[in-house]
Every structure is written in structure tokens, then in C-alpha cells.
Amino acid sequence: MRSWAICFGAGILAGVANARCAPSTCGGSPKCIAAIGADAAVGEAFCSSWLSLAPATTTVTELETATSTLVSIETALTTLTLTTATITKTGGVITTVYQKRAIASSSADPADAIVSTCSSNDARISSACSCFLSTATTSTVTVFATAVSTAVVEAASTVVLTVTSNVVATASAAPPAVTIPANPVVNYNFENYLTTGNILPWTDTSATSGGRVQVIDGVNPCTSGGAYCAGGRVVVRTYPPTTGGGYVGIKETFNAKPSTTYAVSFMYRCLNFDSSTRIDVRYAGVLVGTSNSCNAGAQFIRSTGIRFTTDATGRGELEIRFYNPSNAPYLYFYADDFQALAV
Template sequence: MRSWLLCISAGVLAGVANAACTNKCGSNKCLGAIAADPAFGESFCSSFLALEPVTTTVTEIETVTTELVNVETALTTITVTTATFTVTGSEASTIFQKRAPTITEVDPALPDPTDAIFSKCSTSDDRISKACSCLLSTATTSTVTVFETATSTATVEAESTIVETVTDNVVATVSVAAPAVTIPPNIIINGNFENYLQTGNILPWTDTTASNGGRLDIVNGVNPCSSENGVVTCAGGQVVIRPYPPTTGSKYVGIRESFVGRPSTTYAVSFVYRCLNFDAATNIQVLYNGAVIGTANQCINSAAFSIARNIRFTTDATGQGEIEIRFRNSGATPYLYFYADAFQAIAV
């Protein structure tokens, strides 16, 4: 048992003065009066001794969230740290170490304990100070736990050192050169229509009959040959197209095909054709990217094939384009039709 309690027991219960107690705690009567109500006594002594807010030990649990900025891909660990530090000063949250946490209001009907203290202590500041110091000597240091959450943002440069566990997911970008493409001299595909025998169509050619009218037949068994200056030239196959242009509306049947040629290169277009039931206005137009670049109108003998030549165009920087052949019935002649084969566009 604490020595000041022995002093109180000796002073209050036995009423016998004890030299040791008197030296340490002052008057036993004074100490007994102050300790009669411990809660009030601690409050009284704290005020009497004018105690300032004391040092409070605070345990802080801090949650730190780190956000990495300017990194491609990073995984970071959320770290929870526990630290103990000392808080001093006059913050509102500071706890008075020696002050009772709750002060009970004194009942007005009862004697004022303060009067009893001053009476027993003979209104002696020295006695009161010794008794209060003795009473408060065993008070427990107050401890408070503060929970604090802090968020920090760390800007990470490429050359910075990060004191954290970071996993970088690196995606390697590999530049692969496009495979070399060999562009043949003749950039028109299926220009003699022989693929029809295997596929049943003339792709990649398409025709305009769905929008313009007229008719387009694929005929097998025709031998398209022409004779110029005693020289006979044949197409090399027996599949030809037979367009029937309409007599109204657009008055033409067109076939078109997209191609990939050499950039900024001039190409010469040629083909063999034959006109039947024609008139003076009958002709075949050649278009590159929608613009007319030449006309074939040698419908002289319906029994012979002619060769269209001297029709040229130059590709743009991409080398890509579209070629279109229009079989025209400008005079609206009934029963007009054509045969055509061996379409070519060769770089010159």
C-alpha cells in the first residue's frame, strides 16, 4: 500500500501524527480531508497546483495509401505502420494527466468539501501543496489512441528510385517490315475471264446491271482473235463477256475492278472487242477512278474483233485505283450487244 494511504489511515482512523508522513505529505488531517473524496480531491489539487496540460503518449495507427504517377504499369503495396510519438502543447485533444476525468457537482445541501479542506489544513498553502503532491503522486499517465488516414501521391519519373515493391509489366513492341509484294506487269486480275470455268463468276469484276439495267452474259466457246496488217492476235482463251446495254436510262452496261499497282506509274490499257447490231454512236469507254481516260469505237465489221490501244492512266502515290469499262448504246439501238476479252493494264 502506498505511503500516503498509510498516512491517511493513521491520521483519519487513529488520529495519531506520524513523523514520516508529516514530512512527506504534510498534515495528516489536511491529507485526510483532501483524500476523503478521491475524485474531488484530484480535481481540487489539480486546480490548486495550477497544473498545465502534461505530456500525453499517443499511439497513432497510420494507413498510408501510395499512388504512383507516370509509370506504365506498377503494382504497389499498401503499408500499415504503427508508431508511437509524443504530443505536447495546448491542443484540444490533450488530456490532463492528473485531473479526474469526471467532476461530480457538489450538492448545495451538503457541506462544501473545499471548506473542510481549508479548515483541516488551517488554510496553509504549504500543507495543501504537500498533501496534494502526495495524493497526485500515484496518478496514471493518460494514453490515447488516434487513428489517422493519410493519402500521399508520389510522382515517379523514369530515372527515380522507388523504395517500394514494384512489378513492371513490359510489353515489347516489335516493328515488323511488311512482306514484300510483287506487283505483276498486268495489274488486272481475271482479265480473260477464264476463272469462270472454276468459280462460276467473273470476280473480282462486278457489273452495273443491278442499278443500270441491261444484261451481261458469260459465254464459253468463242475464239476472240483479231487481224491487223496480216498479223492474227488471239486472246488465248474461249470465255468472253457479252454485254447487252439498255436502250433507256444510262444506256450502258459497265464492269469494274479495283486494283493495286505501282505508285505514280503510267499504265496502258488494252482489250479485244467486237460490236454487233451497232450504229455510229456505239462505243466503249474506259474510266480510271471515275474519270474517262479513253474510248474504243472501231465497230466496223461485226464479224471481226478489234484491239483497243493507246488508253493510258497514271496511278497516284498509293498505287491503288479502280478501272471501269462501259459498253455504251448512245443511239438506243435495239438488239445492240458486244463481245469483249483479254483486258490488260500494263506498266509502260
């Protein structure tokens, strides 16, 4: 049986004020209180119903915000931001009101016994119930939520929220980083060909545009007087078609810095050329520059003044087209050291 020598100084149920419940002033007949406390679950259900008490309500409004940010021009990171949730309470403090448990049909109704012991006196029953229910406990609400942030780089994190009188959200996100090299053009000197036998990630257009593309070793790609030489002696050799005034090209798709302007340069040499011979540079399918400074010497020429600007993703295709507008029968090109540097 519950001891009623102790009463708490703060009401737990909405609408019950029991600051007066000291040992000497707790209202109600001792016999009546004893009848209610004979079975705590039955007594709580009986008194909740008798006093027409409803549980206090708690409304939890959960607010989540996920943002994605590019950090610096070299590294793309994802930042996850969560805001604190808010709580609105109505009806006073939180409580748990127990329902009356089922009574076997062969037993007497405990409520009848309580009413009988309390002499069917409404005021006496109400006073005893107020003191009896003063020891009810508050409830705790727990909320679980998941937030996912998505960007150029993706990362996921799980947020667990525990709600009592307020909610605080915490999150730990450590997304991977993507580093963009100074020159995003891969295999720009074609030296990988010596070990792989191909020029990947470069591809050529010969299957659709005609002409031929080869990679050879042993060429010395230097400018006049050796003022500048490429990093190796492996170069690409292209033969544009000799009919139709067409071209043959090499192209590569790569990732650069988003929304950034790049300067394109490369070394080239023309053989058996004429005044109409030229090299066009396209980025994302758009013509961004032309080189046509072929000369009769053995030295290479370095192209300049060609630029393109990436979009918000930084991903795009660079294509170099070698043209033979006059259908010269023996025209071919050497090219090497392709670069794209941010300006």
C-alpha cells in the first residue's frame, strides 16, 4: 500500500494545485485515501475519471534545414546545418493518465468499493483523489529524424533528437573532398601511351569525321631555339581527311573548377601545310579559339589567347580539331603538352 505521509509541492496533472498538501493538511478521509491506494493502478484510473482530468498535450514542431556549399576554389565540401526544433505546450505540465484496468467479471468493481468506503461523499472523494494523484510523474517524448545533404559531393548523416522540455539537434557530417589539379587535362603529354598503348582519357573522332590519329615516340617538341620544350618525346600525330575540307579531332571530358575561366595552350607543328591550314579549339561544343600560325621550320609553336569558362558543375569537354580546308594530300600535324590553367 502507498504511504501518504509525503505529498509533493507541485501539481503534476493539469488543473490540480496541491501546494497545500503537507502532512497535516492533506484533505480527505484516511479510510477513503486508503481505499483509493489499495491498488495504485486502479486508484489512479478511478481518480482521473472522477476528477475528469485529461492528460496535458505536447506539440513538437521539428524544423530541419540542409544546405550544400562549395568551400574554396580547389576543394568541394558539403556542410550540413540543422536548426533547433521548437515546442509548444498546452494544458499545463505533462502527465500520464492511466486507464482503468479490466476487472474479472467474478470480482466486485473496485470503484464501487472506493465509493462505499468514502461514504459516497463527493467532496470527500474529490479531496482524497487530489492528494492521491499528487505523486503522478511527467512523461518524456523522444523524436528521431534523418537528414541527408546532397551536392557536387554527397554525404549523409543521421540526427537523433531527444525531447523533454526543449529540443536540441546535433549532427556530425564529414563528407569526402574533391581536389581539382592546376591543369585538369589528363594525359596532356601522351606519355601514358608507352605503358598503356592508348591515349585515354583522350578519344579521337576518326570514326565519324574521317582521317587518322597516331601516337609516336621520338619527336622533340620544342619551340624555336629550344626556349620551351614539352615534358617528353611522345606526341600525337593527326592526318585530317584529304577530301571534303574536313577535320580529325581529339577530345577529352574532365572536371575543372566551377564557374572559372581557363586559358588553353598547346604545342603544335604543321607539315605539308598551306595558308588555309588551322587548328580549332572547342569547349562544350562551342568554338573558343583557333591557331593557324604554321611555319616551314622544324620547331613547334605554342598556341596562346584561347580561353573557356566552366559552368556551375565545372565538368566539360575540350576538343582539338585539325582542319584541311584545301584537301592538301600530305598535310599532317604534331601536337603535345595540352594545358588548361585558371586565370
